[in-house]
Each structure stands twice: as C-alpha cells, then as structure tokens.
Amino acid sequence: MVKYKSVVCFVVFIFIFSQFIDACFAADRATTDEALVDAESDLVSAYVTVGEAEQVGANVSELLVKLKSAGDLLADAYNVYRQGDYDKACSYAMNCSYGVNGIASEATGLKSDAEASYSERLFVTAAVSSVGLSLLFVLSLFGWRFLKKRYLQGILKMKPEVRKTE
C-alpha cells in the first residue's frame, strides 16, 4: 500500500513538474530584449572587424559565411519575436551570439597577416623600383655621353652643301 502511494506521489510530482518546467525556463520579454540587443551588438562588432580585414585585402570568405548564418538567425529571432514567441526569439538570438563568437579575433588575425603581407610586398616592390631607377640614372648618363658623341660625329661628317645663288 505504501509502495503504491509512493508511485502515485511520484507520478503526480512528475506531472506537476512537467506542467511548470516550461514556465521555469521560459524566456520573458525583458530577457529576450536583452538577448536580442546582445546578439545585435556581437554581430555588429564582428561585422566591423571583418570589414576592416577585407579592406586591407584579407581573405574573409569563411568568416562571411559565418556572418551570413548569424545574420539569418538574428532575422529569424526578430521575426518570431514580432509574433510573440519569446522563447524561440531568445534561443535564436543566443545562437546568433554563439555563432559570431570568435569571428572578431579571427578577423583581427587575418587583418594582421594581410597587413604584414602588404608591407612585405610594398617593401620588395619599392626596393626593385629603387634599384631600377638607380640603374636607369647611371645608364642614362653613359647613354647620354654616347649618344651626344654620335650626334656630334654625325654633324661633323656632314659635307657642306653648295647651292647656286640666283
């Protein structure tokens, strides 16, 4: 009899617990608002960093895929929020924040790499140009002397032309 009562109590407890579990973990409007603001802020800071990395020539295609996916999640969050489904909205917003986690640091790394690569390329190109210009300067002096000599020799070899006066 005692055993039977315990089982009934347990079943009743489980039933009551299942009825209230949703309410315990349900997101209210304020929590969802906060989650949406956080997600938007996380997404924007990731976007800004990726944009900066792209501007200096970093390959951000993989990061863009993550950004797009996070953007979709945030849009979904706002769409269900408007329909009053705060639970789903909160979940989407949190997934969005989770999705962009680490993008900013990854983009910063790519930006540094791209900047370093640009500096290296610029140094090599500038060095080659400088050497080229120096060579051109030196060769132009010799070239000028040579061409000037040939030009003058050409003039000296010219024979005076005698013209008949009328």
Added chain:
Amino acid sequence: MSFEDFKVFYVLSLLGLGSIILAPTLALTVRLPSGERFSELWILGSGHMAEDYPFNVRLNETCKIYLGIGNHMNGLQYYRVLVKFRNGTESSPDALNATPSTLDPLVEYRLFLSNDDVWEKEILFSVQDFVFEGNSCRVSRITINGDIVNLSPIKIATWNEESKGFYFQLFFELWLHKAEFVYHNRFVGIWLNMTKSV
C-alpha cells in the same frame, strides 16, 4: 632634329622609362577615387524576369517573386530588408524625403554582402485570410516563406472605383548599417488585388 630637340626627346624617354619602373610601387600606394557608390534592389516575377508579377490574388494562392540586392558600395555591407504590407492609404516610403514607411514590418531579412556581390531570394507568399464585407476587403493573415504573420491591426482596403479592385501593396525597404541601421532610400513593391475565387 636640332641638338636641343634631341636633348628634350632623351629626357622625355627617360621620364617614360622611370614611370614604367615606378608603376608597380605607385599601384600599391596610390588609391584612385572609386566610382559612384550605390546599392541595387529589385524584384522579379515568377519566371525570374521583369514580368508576370502577381496581381490578382486569391485566397491561399501561393505567389512567387524574387527579391534581389546588389552591393556596389565599395566594401562589405550589412543590409536589412523589411517586408511590409499596406493598403492604399497607409504610410509608404517617401523617396523625396528619404523616409521609410512608419508601418511595422511583417518579416525581415539580414544579409552581408561583399563589394559587387549579389543576393537573391525566392519569396513565396499567400494571403491566408481575407474577407469581403460590403465595400471593403479585410486581410488578417499572410504567409511569407512559411512564416505565418497575423496582421495587427487587420488591413482594410475599400473598393477602388477608378482601378476596380481592392488593392494592397507588398513592399520591401532596404536599410543599411552605418553606426546603426538607417533607411537606404530604396524600396520596391507590387500591388495586389484581392480577388474572390470563382
């Protein structure tokens, strides 16, 4: 050729050669001004052409259009598209004053586009619930790409004597993220005539 002309020709040739040698370095350091910055926003009909747009809409009939955005802003951009629905008298975007419609969006899309990148999405929509009451038509629910949107307040259009129909407009506003989202002064839309099934 006189000696002076020869000298000038020689110096000009050297300057030309010098420019060619310097060109790679200049290309890396000098940034030429970019062209006009703009974004494109378009909708296409069901055949993916600028024709066959949905017009006469019946209850629960699924209509298809394509929404597209092109980024020519010279860098990565963060866009938001707000999908709105209005009757003929409600607020619409104002292209002259660059202001958006004051209506709440039904759904929104957010996207990131690199320079010269294009985004296109198939939009399937159907009007799920509308009734005709005398001289007016009341729309209370729309489905857009599977999302059921209950309109609040309910949209009411009165009979348009001139164009012979109950007209509503489904339109898309383009917003661009700067320090925050600002209306990008671009919108596209289609007029829909609610029609009874016969």
